[in-house]
Amino acid sequence: MLTLSEYHIPEKVQIFGKDIRKEQLKYHHKRTAVTKAFTFDAAHHLHLYEGKCKSLHGHTYKVKITCSAYLNEIGISIDFGDLKKIFQEAVEEKLDHQYLNNVLPPMNTTAENMVVWMWEEIENRLNQQKDYKDRGARLEELVLYETPKSYATMKREWMEEETDGK
Numbered sequence: 001m002l003t004l005s006e007y008h009i010p011e012k013v014q015i016f017g018k019d020i021r022k023e024q025l026k027y028h029h030k031r032t033a034v035t036k037a038f039t040f041d042a043a044h045h046l047h048l049y050e051g052k053c054k055s056l057h058g059h060t061y062k063v064k065i066t067c068s069a070y071l072n073e074i075g076i077s078i079d080f081g082d083l084k085k086i087f088q089e090a091v092e093e094k095l096d097h098q099y100l101n102n103v104l105p106p107m108n109t110t111a112e113n114m115v116v117w118m119w120e121e122i123e124n125r126l127n128q129q130k131d132y133k134d135r136g137a138r139l140e141e142l143v144l145y146e147t148p149k150s151y152a153t154m155k156r157e158w159m160e161e162e163t164d165g166k
Contacts, residue, residue: 062145069137111152
């Protein structure tokens, strides 16, 4: 724990144009990723499943989205506010407080199926934004928590693999 004598109060605030120039705002030219977490509530049931999930029930789902891009001129890869808007439009507006079996495409509403559907929706929204597309923005990982201890994960390399199943 820091003591009061260990705290440092800046004598002045950094001033743009005087203490730092525009060309200094972007520190590097590397791809970087940001992650943001969201929650939504919904109900569902599973078909041909023998267990508790065969009955109608609900969850507070948690979604963790990781996107990467090259930095813009002020040092941002993906703006957290933009990521929030993408999630709201691609997922939350469609699924929050809904009966998932009625609003998702025909599928068993497992976390494994839903995480791929969410990936497709989020990536589509991300690709519609020219600035991000121009800087190579892409979805890297998506994690869908059905409960605090149970979740499904999708990664870019898995989405790009050829599959026999779909």
